[in-house]
Amino acid sequence: MKQLIKKIKELAYQLGADVCGIGSINRFENAPAGFSPLDLFDQCQSVIALGLALPKGLYEVPPRLLYGHFNRKICSILDAIELKLARELEERFNCLAVPVPCDAPNEYWDAENMTAKGLISMRHTAVLCGLGSIGKSSLLINPEYGNRLTIGAVLTDLELESDDLQPDLCIAECSRCLDSCPVQAIADKRVNQKLCRLNTYGKTARGFDTVNCNKCRTVCPVRFGKTG
Template sequence: MKEEIKEIFINLGAEVYGVANIDLFIDVPKGFHPTDIYPGCKSVIVFAKKIPMGLAYVSPRIIYQHFNSISPVELDRIAYLASNEIEKIHNGIAVPIPSDGPYDYWDEKNMEGRGIISMKHAAVLAGIGTLGKSTLLLNSQYGNMLNIGAVLTNLNLPSDTPSESICIKKCTLCIDNCPVNAINEYSVNQKLCRKCAYTSNDRGFDVVNCNRCRTICPMAFGKKQRL
């Protein structure tokens, strides 16, 4: 069954797929546990879409911002269609989770938002990758050029094997190159990051002024050599 479900996601366009059984979700903040959303959840299916490598070679202001913002739409499409297929083929319940917004949690003072569940931590539990010092997900094949989606289900699926970290132990490039010192190796100050990275131009379009922590990483494209 697990392999059949994997095929559903891959056929819909996911490049990466993994499963985390609900037993792995320990020490999750109240309100953000998968069972807080869907009490019948027994497994979390996590998948990801690759961001084109070319977006790392251009200014993030327009092109990167535009196409990176399309990714959540594509992830939500996959989650929606896959959930219907899981319910049709395997007679289970599947709850697609928004890959980005909307979400409720917002700390105005610290400009800190939290998704319905932590996609990055779910991806780590599902064996898709590990977190780098920038807190971006690092996958051995695709590096940090991934955006993540998830589906909750009442099907009791076995967890995938955890990934080995590809983050270079003594490397501090993402920390040293952050223009506002928002990265401290264990977390990112969202207020500093948001004020630096996100704004709008005179025409009113959303733009991104900084994605340096993603592009400066020697493992941005995984273990493959940079072009």
């Protein structure tokens, strides 16, 4: 099995992923009803989580246009990697593989509270596949890439051994993300999406999407990883 896992991860990196982790379906037994990998693919035995990191430089400039543009762009790049990986897995290892979009499309939308949910929670998928921990900001923190990762996943009927879970990477005494939020949208490792969305997203006069706030990401002392 270790050789198979090695080949899968090498393939993921060759296709362009920055990180790759694996979690057995047993780790997902507490997923909310309707948002388990098994709700998408009932033959799923393992979940392969993939991540791509934004450049550090995007954290050093105003987020309105540059950060927002590339934060959206990275989703399509990662989805393409997932699709290629799923096809390669099926061809090489005689299995079934289902790529799951890292963001849209998805079904769930609570209009009153402006709350969306993905097909599965990619942050929690990353944690269960050994790629990091959830910080006070509710963002995933990875030891090498900090909070810069976008996460996607491939579900497969291959039975694979889980990677070790990461320790809590959030600094216990730190509260920078909570203190810096202009609308106090963060509490208990959760974000009030309505408060956050109304403060964060907008449009230019020409109709281009903007991101007007990413302070919870940029003020984090481990935003670039443990060795940042």
